[in-house]
Amino acid sequence: MTLALENVTGGYGNLPVIKNLSFEVPDGQIVGLIGLNGAGKSTTIKHIIGLLTPMQGAIKIDGQTLAEAPEAYRQAIAYVPETPVLYPELTLKEHLELTMMAYDLDATATWPRVIEMLEQFRLANKLDWFPANFSKGMKQKVMIVAAFMTNARLYIIDEPFTGLDPLAVHDLLDLVELKKQAGAAVLMSTHILATAQQYADQFVLLNNGQVRATGDLTSLQTQFNLADADLDAIYMAMTREA
Amino acid sequence: MGTLWRTRLRQHQKQQFKYLQLVFNDHFVLVLVILVGALLYGYSQLVKTLVPAWWLRPLLALILTALLSFGQLATLVAPADGTFLLPQTSAFAKFLFKARRYSLLLPSVVLALGALASVPLLAVLKIDPLSGGLTLAAALIMFKDSDLWLALIRSYQGAWPIWLRRVSLLVVAFVSVTAALYWHPALAMVVALALDLTLRWRIGEHFAPERLDWLTLIANEDKRMDRLYRFYNLFTDVPGLSGGVRRRRWLDGIAKLIRPNHSHTWAYLYWRGFLRQTTYLGLYVRLAVVGAAVLMLLKTWWLAGLVGILFVYLVGFQLLPLAGAYDENVFAQLYPVPTTQRPRAFQHLTGVLLGLLAVLLAVGPALMGRWLIAGLVLACGAVFAGGFAYWYVPWRLQRH
Numbered sequence: 001m002t003l004a005l006e007n008v009t010g011g012y013g014n015l016p017v018i019k020n021l022s023f024e025v026p027d028g029q030i031v032g033l034i035g036l037n038g039a040g041k042s043t044t045i046k047h048i049i050g051l052l053t054p055m056q057g058a059i060k061i062d063g064q065t066l067a068e069a070p071e072a073y074r075q076a077i078a079y080v081p082e083t084p085v086l087y088p089e090l091t092l093k094e095h096l097e098l099t100m101m102a103y104d105l106d107a108t109a110t111w112p113r114v115i116e117m118l119e120q121f122r123l124a125n126k127l128d129w130f131p132a133n134f135s136k137g138m139k140q141k142v143m144i145v146a147a148f149m150t151n152a153r154l155y156i157i158d159e160p161f162t163g164l165d166p167l168a169v170h171d172l173l174d175l176v177e178l179k180k181q182a183g184a185a186v187l188m189s190t191h192i193l194a195t196a197q198q199y200a201d202q203f204v205l206l207n208n209g210q211v212r213a214t215g216d217l218t219s220l221q222t223q224f225n226l227a228d229a230d231l232d233a234i235y236m237a238m239t240r241e242a
Numbered sequence: 243m244g245t246l247w248r249t250r251l252r253q254h255q256k257q258q259f260k261y262l263q264l265v266f267n268d269h270f271v272l273v274l275v276i277l278v279g280a281l282l283y284g285y286s287q288l289v290k291t292l293v294p295a296w297w298l299r300p301l302l303a304l305i306l307t308a309l310l311s312f313g314q315l316a317t318l319v320a321p322a323d324g325t326f327l328l329p330q331t332s333a334f335a336k337f338l339f340k341a342r343r344y345s346l347l348l349p350s351v352v353l354a355l356g357a358l359a360s361v362p363l364l365a366v367l368k369i370d371p372l373s374g375g376l377t378l379a380a381a382l383i384m385f386k387d388s389d390l391w392l393a394l395i396r397s398y399q400g401a402w403p404i405w406l407r408r409v410s411l412l413v414v415a416f417v418s419v420t421a422a423l424y425w426h427p428a429l430a431m432v433v434a435l436a437l438d439l440t441l442r443w444r445i446g447e448h449f450a451p452e453r454l455d456w457l458t459l460i461a462n463e464d465k466r467m468d469r470l471y472r473f474y475n476l477f478t479d480v481p482g483l484s485g486g487v488r489r490r491r492w493l494d495g496i497a498k499l500i501r502p503n504h505s506h507t508w509a510y511l512y513w514r515g516f517l518r519q520t521t522y523l524g525l526y527v528r529l530a531v532v533g534a535a536v537l538m539l540l541k542t543w544w545l546a547g548l549v550g551i552l553f554v555y556l557v558g559f560q561l562l563p564l565a566g567a568y569d570e571n572v573f574a575q576l577y578p579v580p581t582t583q584r585p586r587a588f589q590h591l592t593g594v595l596l597g598l599l600a601v602l603l604a605v606g607p608a609l610m611g612r613w614l615i616a617g618l619v620l621a622c623g624a625v626f627a628g629g630f631a632y633w634y635v636p637w638r639l640q641r642h
Contacts, residue, residue: 049576074578085572087511089487089518097502098511102577104504130487 035206084139313349508587534606596627
């Protein structure tokens with residue numbers, strides 16, 4: 001069991017945004033985190049990566065919380081944020097080198113893999129540039145390469161498809177699939193429901209900071225009494241409930 | 243337009259005042275008072291030894307011309323003006339004239355002070371200090387007036403002759419001031435007056451509303467404010483100012499000295515930040531050069547030691563914002579790196595940079611052959627650097 005949220009309540013200051021969340025992201029599975037704007041997706045992710053501390057409940061990776069084993073916990077996570085976050089004074093090559101240093105990766109073993117990804121994303125000839133001046137999509141690709149070079153056990157990808165060209169979307173999904181086959185857990189928040197339905201093994205539907213439903217598509221169809229409905233129809237049904 | 247100018251000016255002044263209060267905080271005022279005192283003392287000692295050598299006149303003229311280049315046209319134009327005030331372009335000239343007159347204020351004070359400072363040198367050159375100083379000040383201010391007219395006319399599109407630019411004005415000013423120092427200061431004043439009057443007489447017809455170049459006007463004001471905020475940013479945090487970054491490939495050799503392994507993650511980041519963010523390295527080099535130059539002039543051992551410590555303190559203080567430079571970056575908090583690594587990396591950076599600064603400062607007196615003072619500056623600077631980096635910095639980082 002890679003990631004487990006147990007009755008997590010949390011938010012900013014004293015105001016709870018997410019209430020009593022419980023769900024799991026098992027090894028070798030892609031879990032789609034689905035919800036409206038403001039449903040609490042990003043807040044949930046911020047709690048998981050450790051930017052926010054839960055007011056109640058516990059978040060565990062391989063049975064340990066961040067407080068119990070800070071470095072092991074952080075080592076286990078790779079994160080692709082919704083908006084690219086880059087160092088203005090580092091070149092592309094230095095961003096990747098820094099990530100290797102931070103995650104204590106062996107440079108000689110990692111670089112060939114990195115170069116392969118860069119070529120896939122058509123960034124290999126820009127190693128000496130400042131990615132801070134790249135376009136939104138190219139920045140997003142840098143974040144993806146930095147995250148997927150690690151040997152993380154859990155990949156957290158926040159709205160990965162905005163700004164990416166269709167080719168890059170497919171390349172990203174291939175990378176995710178590879179990591180999944182290697183046994184990693186993937187949590188992906190998105191609004192692109194068709195893609196989510198196609199690639200995710202399970203879904204967590206968030207509504208007003210609470211888990212409305214979890215499970216695979218068949219299970220969701222039963223829970224919402226909508227036989228043969230696609231994720232889009234289920235999502236619309238959920239929004240009408242409130 | 244008059245009302246618009248007044249509200250703009252009030253807003254501008256309110257904001258500048260807010261920043262100036264932060265710039266001239268208690269430490270800095272103290273440092274400044276000591277520094278100005280040291281400079282005046284050094285200057286008075288220097289004047290006593292001066293004889294009217296051949297280079298004295300051109301040098302003085304050069305310094306005064308350099309002062310003349312200080313201060314630009316402050317239009318206080320906001321980027322939105324180009325859209326919202328576009329229909330008012332004809333009336334806008336009035337706003338710009340007011341802006342020009344306001345821009346003359348601060349440079350006039352600086353030039354008057356410059357003329358005042360050159361009074362002892364006028365005495366050395368056997369020119370009557372009182373009348374000479376006054377005429378010189380008047381000439382310089384009139385040159386500045388012409389300079390600002392030129393700056394204003396440049397915001398209007400037109401086929402200006404190639405020589406009608408700032409550089410030519412500065413050359414004329416330099417030549418006439420040099421000549422004035424040989425013969426009589428009134429010469430510079432006559433040239434300045436003639437220039438200013440001609441300019442005003444001929445320039446009026448060029449302010450045709452349809453020629454106002456809004457984009458250049460806005461871009462210039464943006465650039466000016468950016469420089470100003472960058473200056474304030476040396477002393478305090480200016481919101482919204484993301485200090486620039488330069489690639490500086492030639493410094494990669496230094497950056498590569500940090501071994502790329504897990505335990506140097508933060509050192510890797512901090513050193514590259516120091517070398518490539520425009521704020522830090524430039525400031526470090528400037529203060530090192532100025533400090534070494536000041537120390538070259540000082541012969542009193544205790545004063546030299548004090549000034550050495552002062553410069554180490556100044557630079558150290560300016561390095562502090564770098565500690566928090568990556569707070570906004572999520573990944574800085576996500577890296578699986580021990581939390582103690584970050585403050586330690588920053589302490590090490592400060593220690594190395596300030597230690598090196600002590601060496602650079604000691605080069606000043608060493609060049610003059612004052613080995614004792616050089617050794618003293620080195621020792622004082624190094625001890626202070628160690629204390630700052632390994633005692634003050636951790637305390638300060640903990641407090642924030």
